[in-house]
Amino acid sequence: MEELIKHLLDNNLRDLKGMKVSGKIPVDPAFLNELIEEWLRAGSTPEPGASAPSSTAPASSGSGIPMDKFPNLIRRHVKKLELGVENGKMVLAFEFRVEE
């Protein structure tokens, strides 16, 4: 599976022409805050001489998947990314499409 993902990312999803993914994700503000907090904690760089911060996030799978390619791919293929409010809840609507 990792080999497949790596191949697809290395080729900018060329082999997935015609792929469409769309959906809605309700975002609980508490979850969003927790996500931001964990993100910041996991990404914080220790001050010189300080001990490394502890992290509750599991260790990376250490796979060969080039995760750094995700931001560019998302920018290229995301057709819609909208944060809105539905029934008092924050909702993230998205559409991802690889043109044929």
Next chain:
Amino acid sequence: MSSAQRLLDIVKNKGLQGMAGARLDAEIPLSEALLNRLANEKARSMETLEHLQILLPGEDTLVVDAKARVSTKLFGIKVPVRRQVHFLINREVSLSPSPRMQLRIRDGLSGLEKKFIHWFENLISRTVPGDISLEQDILTIDLGPVLREQGLEMFAGQLEQVRVEGQAGRLLIKVRASA
């Protein structure tokens, strides 16, 4: 660790907590070329394999064209055996207890020595992800182990519908899920 990897790890760690109401629709085409590339990469270590090609002529048909050198009963001489095995894809993937795709063998294995049939089963096991079982003429691919391996088993219960359509030159996978 990249920020994208970090986000993925956090989401995996959190699971579906706080995601109630999420919906997802996806159409994922897998081209014949991509399937052949993957299958040949996986089967590369099979010394007896001389040729492997997957063909998608359309109408939910998948053809595996394989050539192998298999020892015969006669003095154990290795002779080349070439077969095209035709499968009919069952469009609906059953979801419980884990996602299982089924293909019905229409033609290609009848009249062959058991040795070749075992070889063919081995070929399929090596090239297709998940647990494979061949009973009568039904080939079942259980994708549960693939989800577990990727730490994504929690998402299996959110799948509403998974369909696989065999179109000319590609497999089209349609997924609908909600949390």
